[in-house]
Amino acid sequence: MTTKQLVEKLKQILPEKNVSTNENLRQLHGTDESYHKESLPDVVVFPENRNQVSEIMKIANKNHVPVVPFGLGTSLEGHVIPYHNGISIDFSLMNKIIEIKEDDFLVRVEPGVTRTQLNKELKKYGLFFSVDPGADATLGGMAATNASGTTAVKYGVMRDQVRNLEVVLADGTIIETGNQAAKSASGLHLNGLFTGSEGILGCFTELTLKVHGIPEHVLAARASFPSINDATEAVVSILQAGIPVARIELVDEASIHQVNIHSETDYYVGPTLFMEFHGNEAGLNEDVEFMKAIVQEHQCQEIIFEKDNHERQKLWEARHNLAYAFIHGYPGRKSMGTDVCVPISELANAIMYARENLDITGLPGGIVGHVGDGNFHVLLMIDMDNEEELKKANRFNEQLVMYALKRGGTCTGEHGVGIGKLKYQEKEHGESYKVMQQIKKVLDPNNILNKGKLIKIDEEEIIISEKSHSLDNKI
């Protein structure tokens, strides 16, 4: 089937304006926010409802045309880049908040709704959506990658919020993976399976998500430490004391420096914990007193509280803009972020290991992380024209992954696999990788859904993903 024939078929299903082969538009759908190599779709489509998505999938499946679902392209491991070309399905026209069931703490949304769009609406009801990966991603994309971020330590990851997904399968069949009840022991747990499946099992056309009441009291704090080790050990002690932190983020010295430049703040330059507590006033005060005693035991240099809503928002914006702060601070370079997650007992050593090895690379970068979950990122700024630098960065990333896997951790806490972590999947999952392959094969026998991502089915795929970022092929 030629692209021309494909476009004609698609135009029989969709309004003409919703099918495009425009070069600029294809380019927008050929990259994400990562360092991974560009590759363009043949055509971009903008469906407006589930039935159109189903018809698109039927055409694609019949003609073995690769399909990539596309939210806003904020992925960090090449998830949405169509390395096999074909159709990019852009969900931006499916951006309606369908229903807010305030009594049930549930919302029903279309996949193109972004998290800030949802939160703006929820605020009217005294509710909020907890998952906050930094980027203003679409909820469909966040479900597809099992996004998490700063609040996961208290409220859980994306998968914990998903009550139901409406999914269009490879052959166009429309299924629902769950229901609206708070718990269920019925059937196999498809909610969990499809969340985080990175578009390889189906396209989401509607999501039912759990939301939370805006907490009565919120208090943010910044605590600085003489060393990154002191900071990390303070985190471990706080968690082990059972203090229910809502966020607890580590920002190292180099990163605080970038934050201050980019966000025009004057935060103390040293390894710092950004924290937040949610609760009723009395309980929160008791928690915070306990926390203060602990950080003091770990040589805390300075602790500043931000009760004021504006100052709190500034704090978290500064934290969230950190990746952009680095990108703006190093023009011409691209950012690679590592993403291991380790058991809490391994966290302090893992961060020390990362720090030492980052120094050895000589690359500019910093360490930040959702340390309450044992998840941290090393941001490395790479000159993509310098092959030596890319090699160094990849080797560093790989060393860190191996370190984490040996200690019961994972190669990706939240960014997902895409193509960037594809080469670690077999190593990480062992025999269960075959189970994943079996599930992929039976649900998408023609391998059209986000081909070459998350799970390798044939040899061709791994070659493409390797080419795209010239990785050492050691594993």
Add this chain to the structure above:
Amino acid sequence: MTTKQLVEKLKQILPEKNVSTNENLRQLHGTDESYHKESLPDVVVFPENRNQVSEIMKIANKNHVPVVPFGLGTSLEGHVIPYHNGISIDFSLMNKIIEIKEDDFLVRVEPGVTRTQLNKELKKYGLFFSVDPGADATLGGMAATNASGTTAVKYGVMRDQVRNLEVVLADGTIIETGNQAAKSASGLHLNGLFTGSEGILGCFTELTLKVHGIPEHVLAARASFPSINDATEAVVSILQAGIPVARIELVDEASIHQVNIHSETDYYVGPTLFMEFHGNEAGLNEDVEFMKAIVQEHQCQEIIFEKDNHERQKLWEARHNLAYAFIHGYPGRKSMGTDVCVPISELANAIMYARENLDITGLPGGIVGHVGDGNFHVLLMIDMDNEEELKKANRFNEQLVMYALKRGGTCTGEHGVGIGKLKYQEKEHGESYKVMQQIKKVLDPNNILNKGKLIKIDEEEIIISEKSHSLDNKI
């Protein structure tokens, strides 16, 4: 393959004493705690390690012998009853607590460990395992059925505690479904898929589970109301106010009456909420004051607090023994428990509907439930020799399921499917039921693993399950 040949093969793998065809033992493995019809395995085996389980599965798979994994037989929907005979794998000899990783709030256990066995050990570390379904089930069984119970409203269900499962697949392959990190975006979410799979995808040989710090302060309360509707509406208001209850259980008048007889308590006889709050002292007091104001708005007649550890335990034991209280109160009758779960906004009406229809049946019984999750049980006491009664009870159960499904609920909040809820699966899951069937078929092509439970693969199975409890075949 004859039973004799099978036994000989099994004795080549296992110590002779661990392979039995003893009639009494087979009978013990031919029932559970429900009203479902008995059916005996041909042989019962007691493996001592994963490799033995793997070898058993290889023999079974090669010879197409049905296999049922067996914990303690406390299931309520016939899960462990071998309707196709074959091998019952009893995990009682695999009952070691392998490791308590207190710094990580994790434990590694063998599947035969019971929850009270684990909690006894955890207490030494100031930790506890949260899931509490009432029965002292094995953790392997609880993971297989995604058990929950009274504490799920705060701590989540069994699936929320599972970090890793070691699973022996149908062909004897041993896989691990997760890791020890707090979160992961790597691979497909097999933890979630295998938890609640009721033995149809594999046998669990090791579990890594999340545990929690024993809360600083615990307070239990009993609040009585003039009507079940007042009680239910109080629950909805408490949840919507965002008060973090650790348990909130409804016990209706008939059930309180049975509790008082069986547990020698003198609780006020009326619709009652049993509640528990966990937290720091100041926060907990503020929560409880808020709760008191709410229940008073809903005509609460009496509220009694149990701060004392002994009185608290007595309260929860009384609640947990409720099913036994009914069984002892109606000698000669068997207990059927409905198990729907509905969105919170539908709870008050659903319980009223259940109450009215229970009265119409004329059968003795009561309503209890984990109302914080929208999950409740109607306990019906049936004379199994009276076909009319069984028919009535089944019809009532079915009506309630249909009521729940229409309102976004599920046929089973926590008891699972087994054979009792098999006939509702297609109705509840629609097109996604086929996805479940595909997964089952690809992972267990010979359909030997707990054949005829959870997912129907061929017609033969449904016939057996229908025969077993003479259900109307309306769906």
